[in-house]
Amino acid sequence: MSTPYAKLPAWADYGLIPVINLAVAFIVAGFVVMLVGENPFRAAVILVEGAFGRGSGIAFTLFYATTFIFSGLSVAVAAHCGLFNIGGEGQGYIAGLGIGIVCLAFDSVLPWWLTFPIAIVASAAMGALWALIPAYLQAKRGSHIVITTIMFNFIAASVMVYALVGFLKPPSSMAPQTRTFLDGAQLPKLNWVIELFGAKIRSAPLNICFLLALVMAFLVWLLIWRTRLGYEMRTYGHSPKAARYAGISETRIIIIAMMISGALAGMMALNPTMGDQHNVALDFVSGAGFVGIAVALMGRLHPVGIVLAAILFGMLYQGGAELAFEMPAISRDMIVIIQGLVILFAGALEHMFRPYVQALFASFSPRSVGIEAAKGKGA
Amino acid sequence: MAQAAIELIGINKSFGAVRANRDINLEIARGTIHGIVGENGAGKSTLMSILYGFYQADSGEIRVGGKPASIKTPNDAIGLGIGMVHQHFMLVDNFSVLENVILGAESDALLKKSIAKARSELERLEREYGLEVDPDAIIEELPVGLQQRVEILKALYRGAEILILDEPTGVLTPAEADHLFRILKQLKEQGKTVVLITHKLREIMAITDKVSVMRQGTMVATRVTKETTVGELAELMVGRRVLLRVEKGEAEAGAVKLAVKNLTVKDQRGVTMVDDISFDLRAGEIVGIAGVAGNGQSELLEAISGIRRAVSGSVMLDGKPIDLTGAADPGELRDRGLAHVPEDRHHVGLVLAFEENENSILGYHDDERYLRGPFLDIDAIRNDAKDKITKYDIRPADCRLKTANFSGGNQQKIVLAREMEQDPGVLIVGQPTRGVDVGAIEFIHKRLIAMRDQGKAVLVVSVELDEIRSLSDRILVMFAGRIVGERGPEATEGELGLLMAGVEQREAAE
Numbered sequence: 001m002s003t004p005y006a007k008l009p010a011w012a013d014y015g016l017i018p019v020i021n022l023a024v025a026f027i028v029a030g031f032v033v034m035l036v037g038e039n040p041f042r043a044a045v046i047l048v049e050g051a052f053g054r055g056s057g058i059a060f061t062l063f064y065a066t067t068f069i070f071s072g073l074s075v076a077v078a079a080h081c082g083l084f085n086i087g088g089e090g091q092g093y094i095a096g097l098g099i100g101i102v103c104l105a106f107d108s109v110l111p112w113w114l115t116f117p118i119a120i121v122a123s124a125a126m127g128a129l130w131a132l133i134p135a136y137l138q139a140k141r142g143s144h145i146v147i148t149t150i151m152f153n154f155i156a157a158s159v160m161v162y163a164l165v166g167f168l169k170p171p172s173s174m175a176p177q178t179r180t181f182l183d184g185a186q187l188p189k190l191n192w193v194i195e196l197f198g199a200k201i202r203s204a205p206l207n208i209c210f211l212l213a214l215v216m217a218f219l220v221w222l223l224i225w226r227t228r229l230g231y232e233m234r235t236y237g238h239s240p241k242a243a244r245y246a247g248i249s250e251t252r253i254i255i256i257a258m259m260i261s262g263a264l265a266g267m268m269a270l271n272p273t274m275g276d277q278h279n280v281a282l283d284f285v286s287g288a289g290f291v292g293i294a295v296a297l298m299g300r301l302h303p304v305g306i307v308l309a310a311i312l313f314g315m316l317y318q319g320g321a322e323l324a325f326e327m328p329a330i331s332r333d334m335i336v337i338i339q340g341l342v343i344l345f346a347g348a349l350e351h352m353f354r355p356y357v358q359a360l361f362a363s364f365s366p367r368s369v370g371i372e373a374a375k376g377k378g379a
Numbered sequence: 380m381a382q383a384a385i386e387l388i389g390i391n392k393s394f395g396a397v398r399a400n401r402d403i404n405l406e407i408a409r410g411t412i413h414g415i416v417g418e419n420g421a422g423k424s425t426l427m428s429i430l431y432g433f434y435q436a437d438s439g440e441i442r443v444g445g446k447p448a449s450i451k452t453p454n455d456a457i458g459l460g461i462g463m464v465h466q467h468f469m470l471v472d473n474f475s476v477l478e479n480v481i482l483g484a485e486s487d488a489l490l491k492k493s494i495a496k497a498r499s500e501l502e503r504l505e506r507e508y509g510l511e512v513d514p515d516a517i518i519e520e521l522p523v524g525l526q527q528r529v530e531i532l533k534a535l536y537r538g539a540e541i542l543i544l545d546e547p548t549g550v551l552t553p554a555e556a557d558h559l560f561r562i563l564k565q566l567k568e569q570g571k572t573v574v575l576i577t578h579k580l581r582e583i584m585a586i587t588d589k590v591s592v593m594r595q596g597t598m599v600a601t602r603v604t605k606e607t608t609v610g611e612l613a614e615l616m617v618g619r620r621v622l623l624r625v626e627k628g629e630a631e632a633g634a635v636k637l638a639v640k641n642l643t644v645k646d647q648r649g650v651t652m653v654d655d656i657s658f659d660l661r662a663g664e665i666v667g668i669a670g671v672a673g674n675g676q677s678e679l680l681e682a683i684s685g686i687r688r689a690v691s692g693s694v695m696l697d698g699k700p701i702d703l704t705g706a707a708d709p710g711e712l713r714d715r716g717l718a719h720v721p722e723d724r725h726h727v728g729l730v731l732a733f734e735e736n737e738n739s740i741l742g743y744h745d746d747e748r749y750l751r752g753p754f755l756d757i758d759a760i761r762n763d764a765k766d767k768i769t770k771y772d773i774r775p776a777d778c779r780l781k782t783a784n785f786s787g788g789n790q791q792k793i794v795l796a797r798e799m800e801q802d803p804g805v806l807i808v809g810q811p812t813r814g815v816d817v818g819a820i821e822f823i824h825k826r827l828i829a830m831r832d833q834g835k836a837v838l839v840v841s842v843e844l845d846e847i848r849s850l851s852d853r854i855l856v857m858f859a860g861r862i863v864g865e866r867g868p869e870a871t872e873g874e875l876g877l878l879m880a881g882v883e884q885r886e887a888a889e
Contacts, residue, residue: 222754226754226755226757227753227754227755228744228745228750228753228754228755229753231737231740231744231755232744234730234733235730235733235741238730238731238732238733239726239727239730239731241686241723241726241727242726242727242728242729242730242741244686244709244727245684245686245709245719245721245727245728245741245742246709246710246741246742246744247685247708247709247710247711247713247742247745248710249708
């Protein structure tokens with residue numbers, strides 16, 4: 001029997017519901033702020049002003065967003081193929097190894113615009129390789145991708161410690177990090193773009209990786225909705241049985257989707273290393289791979305949504321740092337709580353308010369139509 | 380005239396812009412069996428869901444036993460003595476009958492007392508209504524007919540005076556269906572009221588006292604069953620005259636297109652589902668495979684179409700072998716001219732979350748026509764989808780609409796259009812009209828016969844005996860994984876029914 005359904009207009013689906021989720025997250029966060037004895041409204045003002053109030057705030061927000069765009073896209077590509085890649089953290093971290101080797105080898109001989117493409121390829125290749133093993137195990141052995149990718153996060157962390165302490169750090173150094181890259185591996189900043197609008201920026205790490213992230217967002221859109229491969233991935237993602245019926249090889253599609261996902265996760269390592277710190281340091285990914293999961297969910301697995309969600313999380317990172325600075329009662333951990341609430345309401349509880357919104361819509365528009373027609377019939 | 384058990388007055392219900400029920404008035408007399416028929420999407424299920432408390436009507440009134448009733452949840456409905464047997468059983472497979480019956484009606488935290496009480500109550504109900512089931516049997520070990528009995532017992536145990544059955548015979552053999560009807564008659568004699576929702580008009584004629592017909596959300600007519608005919612009901616349902624049996628000429632069978640020899644297939648658990656089956660399928664004929672669901676037909680189809688790996692046996696397509704025990708792949712078979720309309724269009728034949736046009740290339744997405752290099756040729760795909768929509772009268776005619784939003788009949792047309800328009804030499808079709816309304820059934824049957832007349836080989840698997848008999852040039856009956864008999868289209872229903880129940884084998888052995 002057919003199931004009747006209530007459909008929402010697109011603007012409510014993609015606009016209203018995320019806004020409601022976000023509002024609820026901030027209201028609950030507001031209570032948390034009140035609990036520690038601060039004024040939630042002032043906190044909100046500081047947060048937003050910190051993120052968007054000044055030129056450098058905007059630059060920092062977009063810098064953080066850059067990394068999240070990559071990791072969000074990575075999660076989304078796998079999710080379209082029905083795979084939950086939570087190994088972005090490890091795939092991004094291990095990509096630092098490729099970047100480190102490329103930069104240390106070429107930064108003294110090549111200009112940045114030659115080192116950069118090589119480093120892009122190296123980071124993507126390392127990330128893809130790190131995703132390949134879990135993908136192969138899933139496709140051939142049925143080992144669950146969630147388990148294997150999370151295990152590989154730990155392996156990546158250990159490998160990176162080994163590499164950084166072993167051969168990547170300069171022999172004389174005590175710090176587990178590479179030497180500072182020379183000009184040949186330092187990416188140009190984009191702060192001048194913001195300065196065009198009249199803002200003043202003393203120093204901020206926003207760099208051309210942001211543009212690369214936007215290009216990748218477009219390419220991911222192209223891949224998912226406009227190519228045969230994307231079609232096959234979506235088919236498998238929605239229904240493995242239908243994919244089998246359509247003659248799509250399960251092994252092939254899982255491995256390809258995971259490698260693309262891993263490559264995107266790998267590319268997120270470019271931003272903090274070549275773009276900001278100009279070295280590869282211990283734990284430089286610092287959780288961005290996991291934030292990508294929330295970004296992808298909140299962006300509803302669509303590149304446009306992911307870019308917007310990444311900017312939101314960039315704002316929370318940057319504004320949160322300002323908040324911790326301005327309001328001593330609010331520590332860094334409190335910021336993490338606020339971020340957690342956003343993830344909770346926008347990601348995990350994404351559909352919590354949907355039924356109510358649907359009921360609201362159903363009770364407004366169609367009913368009036370229905371009653372009118374019924375009256376017409378009676379007369 | 381008996382007092383009304385249920386009265387529905389001016390019920391309206393809309394989902395978004397869809398008006399599922401408009402101004403429905405219905406009166407069901409106490410102690411009768413009342414049929415409700417209508418095509419898919421006519422609003423039968425919605426109406427019953429309102430009565431059972433799954434949905435709230437936008438306006439209108441429900442009266443139970445003459446008193447206005449407010450039914451907000453299924454619990455309210457149960458409290459008013461309304462019970463429902465769903466099309467898909469709501470049973471816990473690994474629980475016993477007794478445990479399922481008390482589920483949700485336990486009287487205290489420790490089950491011992493509840494079970495003891497339920498056991499004696501169950502025995503009384505079983506005696507009274509002829510509903511014998513072993514209370515300690517595990518559900519998954521029971522045949523479907525008995526599982527349904529458990530559902531009925533569940534409703535009666537909760538004190539149901541009014542029993543709603545939603546498409547109860549879809550999964551039953553003819554014999555099981557007959558038994559069900561005897562039970563329903565007995566319930567009626569005991570003063571219970573039965574509401575039977577179905578699209579099978581023959582059942583309506585056989586068992587109901589009154590029948591109401593729904594079409595496009597409205598109640599178009601209520602008739603006393605004795606005073607109406609199948610033809611009239613079908614016409615009321617569809618709104619025009621319908622051919623209940625397709626006209627077709629003699630088959631001109633040609634060369635063997637598909638030769639199946641000693642095919643054996645096992646399911647995931649390693650149980651042999653298809654046991655050493657051999658048959659030929661010729662050009663220009665329709666071969667029907669009849670059988671009760673679960674006797675290996677699904678596995679047979681999956682094996683032949685390359686979805687499921689066979690254990691042993693050989694299959695020749697156009698005289699050349701296909702490696703069904705090894706590397707055969709649905710894509711390869713498609714390239715060689717074997718098209719497959721799968722039984723389960725929701726999970727296999729279609730991706731419901733896709734737009735219609737995306738589904739119209741599923742399986743053929745490798746075709747150069749739909750591609751420009753690695754990219755999909757969106758214009759070509761959409762134009763192709765639009766052509767098929769026109770040719771197969773798929774409604775609504777919107778190739779960008781999500782497939783889940785089409786009715787069952789139109790979804791099936793999407794699959795058929797895709798597979799038939801590839802001009803395959805062999806077409807295998809599983810349950811061509813399951814969940815499809817009467818108007819579309821006629822269309823689909825005509826198309827299948829047109830395929831045959833073009834000299835294609837068509838294999839149809841269906842649990843609808845009427846369908847098999849009206850379409851097939853030859854009928855193979857499957858029972859427990861084997862072909863237990865071959866008959867011509869003139870075979871009677873009783874004869875096929877016995878074969879389907881595996882009876883003839885036993886008789887032959889005696």
